Amino acid sequence: MWLFALPALSINVVIILIPALLTIALAFCQWDGLSMPVFVGLANFNAVFADRVFWIALGNNIKWTLIFLTVPIAIGLFAATLLLLIHRGRTLFQIVYFMPVVVATAITARVWQGMIYNPNTGVFGLLQRFGIELADPLAHTETALYGIAAVDLWHWWGFLAVIFLAALRQVPQEMVEAARLDGAGFFGLLRHILIPAIAPTIKLMMVMTVIWSFLVFDFVYILTQGGPAYSSEVLSTLAYRNAFFEFDLGRAAAVALVIALFGLTATFAYVRLQAREGAN
Amino acid sequence: MMSSRISRVLTYLILTLGLALALGPLLLMLLNAFKPTPQIITSPLSLPNELDWSNFTRAWSDARLGETMLNSAKVTAMTIVLVLTTASGAAYVLARQKIKRWKSVSAYFLATTTAPIQLFLFPLYFGFARAGWINNPIAVSFIYCAMFSPFAIMLLRTYFIAIPKELEEAASLDGTNQWQLFSRVMLPIVSPGLLTVALIIGLYCWNEFLIASTFLQAKGEMTAVVAFTLLSGQYSSDWGEIMAAAVIIVVPILMLFVLLQRHFIDGMAGGSTKG
Numbered sequence: 001m002w003l004f005a006l007p008a009l010s011i012n013v014v015i016i017l018i019p020a021l022l023t024i025a026l027a028f029c030q031w032d033g034l035s036m037p038v039f040v041g042l043a044n045f046n047a048v049f050a051d052r053v054f055w056i057a058l059g060n061n062i063k064w065t066l067i068f069l070t071v072p073i074a075i076g077l078f079a080a081t082l083l084l085l086i087h088r089g090r091t092l093f094q095i096v097y098f099m100p101v102v103v104a105t106a107i108t109a110r111v112w113q114g115m116i117y118n119p120n121t122g123v124f125g126l127l128q129r130f131g132i133e134l135a136d137p138l139a140h141t142e143t144a145l146y147g148i149a150a151v152d153l154w155h156w157w158g159f160l161a162v163i164f165l166a167a168l169r170q171v172p173q174e175m176v177e178a179a180r181l182d183g184a185g186f187f188g189l190l191r192h193i194l195i196p197a198i199a200p201t202i203k204l205m206m207v208m209t210v211i212w213s214f215l216v217f218d219f220v221y222i223l224t225q226g227g228p229a230y231s232s233e234v235l236s237t238l239a240y241r242n243a244f245f246e247f248d249l250g251r252a253a254a255v256a257l258v259i260a261l262f263g264l265t266a267t268f269a270y271v272r273l274q275a276r277e278g279a280n
Numbered sequence: 281m282m283s284s285r286i287s288r289v290l291t292y293l294i295l296t297l298g299l300a301l302a303l304g305p306l307l308l309m310l311l312n313a314f315k316p317t318p319q320i321i322t323s324p325l326s327l328p329n330e331l332d333w334s335n336f337t338r339a340w341s342d343a344r345l346g347e348t349m350l351n352s353a354k355v356t357a358m359t360i361v362l363v364l365t366t367a368s369g370a371a372y373v374l375a376r377q378k379i380k381r382w383k384s385v386s387a388y389f390l391a392t393t394t395a396p397i398q399l400f401l402f403p404l405y406f407g408f409a410r411a412g413w414i415n416n417p418i419a420v421s422f423i424y425c426a427m428f429s430p431f432a433i434m435l436l437r438t439y440f441i442a443i444p445k446e447l448e449e450a451a452s453l454d455g456t457n458q459w460q461l462f463s464r465v466m467l468p469i470v471s472p473g474l475l476t477v478a479l480i481i482g483l484y485c486w487n488e489f490l491i492a493s494t495f496l497q498a499k500g501e502m503t504a505v506v507a508f509t510l511l512s513g514q515y516s517s518d519w520g521e522i523m524a525a526a527v528i529i530v531v532p533i534l535m536l537f538v539l540l541q542r543h544f545i546d547g548m549a550g551g552s553t554k555g
Contacts, residue, residue, distance in 0.1 A: 001378040004369035004462065005385060008429050011366060015426030016392050019400035019407065026403060033406045079298055082291050093295050095541050096302050102537045102544065103306070104487035106505045107526045110512070114519040115308040121320045121519045123308070158302055163549050186287075215396050218489050222509060239398045244494070249402055256398040263394050 026253035033247050044254040054255070057226075057233040060145050061262075064234065065213035067149050068156070069206055076160025077202070081190055083161070084168045094165065097158030105155070105218035112151045113138065113223060141231035144224050148232055152219050160205060167201040168194060203273065210266040214259050235259045309530075313523040320519055335524035339511070343525050344499075348507040351417065351496070355503060356485040358421035359428070360478045366425065367432035368474065372462055374433065375440035376448075389430040397427075397490060405494060415498040423495065424485055432477045435550055439473030440466065476547040479540060486533060504529050 027044055031037035048054050079097065083090055100108065117136045119125040124134040137147030171194060179193045195202070217236040220226060226233035226241070235255055243252035312320050313335055314328035339345065370389075374382050404423070405414075413419035443466065451465045467474070492503045508529060511522050537544050 001373050001458065004373045005379060008366035008370035008433060009385065009388075011362075011422060012389070012392060012426045012429065015404065015423055016395060016400050019403040020395060022403035023399055033409075079295070082295050085291055086288070086295070089292075089295075093299060094545070095538060096299050098541070098545055099306065099534060099537070100302055101548070102483060102533060103530050104489070104505050106487075106489050106509050107309075107530050108305070110509070110522055111305050111309045111526060114512075114517065114522060115312060115324055116305065118519070121312075121317065121324055123324055125321075126324055154301070154305065158298075159548070161298075162545055166549055211394050217397075222489070236396070236398055243402045243405075249406070252398075252402055256396065256402070259396045260399045263396060267391075267394055 023253045023256055026249055027257050029250050029253075031249040033243075033249055037250075040250065044250040048251055048254045048258075053230045053233055053238060054235075056230050057235045057238045058258070060232065060234050061214050061216075063145065064149060064216060065210055067146075068152075068209045068213050072153055072157040072160050073202065073205065073209070075157045076164050077190075077195070079157070079161040080164035080168055081186070081194060083165050084194075085186075094162055097161050099158070100155045101159045103155070106222055108151060108155050109219055109222040112154070117147060138224050138232075139228065141229050144228060144232040148219050148223050151223065152216070163205065164198065164201065167198040171197040200277075203270070207266050207270040211263045214262040306534075309523050309526050312520060313527045315520055317518055317520045335520040336528065338518075339521045339525035339528060342521065343504070343507040343511055344502075345504060345507070345525065345528055347500075348502050348504040349529070351501055352486055352503040352505070355417045355421055355424070355492075355496075356482050358418065359424040359485045360481050362421055362425040363429050363432050363481050364474055364478060367429045367477070368436055368467060368470070369462070370429075371433045371436035372440050372466060375437045389433055392426075393430045393434075401490075401494070408495070415496055415501045417496065417501060420491060420495050423491055424481075424488070427491075428481050428484055432481060435477055435480075435547060436470060436473050438550065439470040443469055476543045479536075479543050480547045483533065483537075483544070 026037065028039060028041060029037035030040045030043070083093055114121055116122045117124050117138055119128065119136050122136075124136060127134050135143070137143035137150075175193055175197070176189065179189055184192065215236060216234055217240070220232055220234050220237050221240070224232045226237045235258060239252045239255040239259065242248045242255060308324060311326075311328060312324060314330075314332050316332060316334075319326075319329070370385075373379050374386055379385070408414055408416075408419055447465070447469075448461065451461050456464070487505060488503075489505055489509070493506045493509070496502055496506065508522075508525050511525055512518070
């Protein structure tokens with residue numbers, strides 16, 4: 001019977017597990033990708049932690065996590081609850097809300113860059129002519145990260161709305177009706193019935209948000225490449241630059257391990273959380 | 281409490297606002313694909329004066345969309361075949377707990393779905409470079425298979441679990457061997473699941489950027505999405521042309537999505553919540 005599982009398992013081990021183990025080893029070596037790797041102990045980690053850009057990137061990842069733990073989850077939950085209350089047109093709303101998820105990140109990035117943020121060809125430029133001063137957020141150090149986050153937010157909230165709606169539809173309709181007869185308003189209903197009922201789904205999405213927030217790459221790389229002046233750098237773009245532009249594979253591997261550590265912590269926290277809930 | 285009529289109007293109003301938010305950028309993309317850049321500058325919001333297809337012809341030749349979309353299609357098709365053939369077998373034995381270590385194998389696949397690409401990217405790239413597999417679409421389809429098959433396995437597993445055990449027992453009483461049982465009895469039953477997996481993996485491959493731009497850099501092997509990002513520098517850009525290229529790459533996918541939306545939504549939602 002192992003023969004059935006073997007092809008999938010061996011492809012996965014060769015492409016992911018073995019290179020991942022090599023990355024762990026690489027983090028303790030100096031390597032330019034060509035010559036023989038040289039063992040250097042913790043030197044890569046020391047260099048990474050002494051680098052100002054690493055701390056900017058880590059800070060940006062943490063800001064990113066905080067934004068995505070709150071804003072899209074709140075919007076998604078709000079939209080899903082409204083969808084639960086209506087009957088006509090629900091499918092149409094769901095399909096349209098989901099559409100941005102289907103569009104390639106590279107295309108979403110360019111549409112926002114050119115048609116919305118751009119001071120010449122975008123909506124921001126148009127608004128400037130009406131006296132509403134809106135600078136291109138991607139061009140300024142204080143706003144670049146938030147400009148990118150807004151694009152990712154647009155692409156992401158609809159997915160959460162659809163997932164939360166799917167979970168909400170499992171909540172027994174009698175509970176909702178009973179609460180409404182008791183005079184619960186929209187937000188009362190949300191707080192006392194709906195959110196507790198779908199708490200497992202919300203928690204899972206929050207864990208995934210932490211993991212995904214440390215993986216974010218495409219939007220940053222395409223929109224700003226981490227600039228201007230490293231203001232939107234995140235760990236994944238830093239690692240990529242270390243590896244493919246500076247050919248410092250040891251440092252890239254060290255940064256990659258830091259990224260993996262956050263994902264691992266989030267997964268571990270979630271498993272603990274589930275075990276505790278299972279015990280109750 | 282608000283009267284139910286007002287609250288219903290308010291609900292639809294807010295939901296329609298969300299609709300406009302989701303569609304807005306996509307409509308801007310479509311509108312401006314038909315305008316010459318000077319007209320985009322005067323007004324990105326206006327309707328095009330006429331249906332000007334010149335952006336599309338320029339986009340087609342500059343991003344070599346005929347060739348690069350064919351490259352994307354090849355990698356996508358190879359990955360779908362590879363994922364379906366390998367993931368279905370694994371999903372079957374894991375769903376039926378037919379192997380001793382099914383628990384640890386499941387846990388392993390679960391772990392790799394959350395592994396950051398950067399954790400395996402660098403040794404993989406330099407290993408492939410040494411083996412001469414850079415700019416090789418087959419090699420890339422194996423990478424995609426490794427990345428996406430854990431998701432496919434988890435999704436397909438739920439389809440296999442839903443098949444009643446009695447069916448399997450009856451078939452094995454008739455004297456079919458394991459392989460016949462799997463390929464002639466089980467696979468046809470889970471074919472809706474196979475379709476869903478094929479669609480979602482296809483979407484991921486068609487849209488994928490990081491691996492494609494790292495492993496397929498040669499002009500002749502580049503995918504459409506990568507060629508698209510090369511259309512513009514950071515500062516000066518022909519946005520009419522870029523939007524036209526975007527329309528060519530994304531509209532077929534959006535149409536497929538609208539047509540088969542149940543499969544996409546259920547699959548993507550199921551794969552990430554049951555994970």
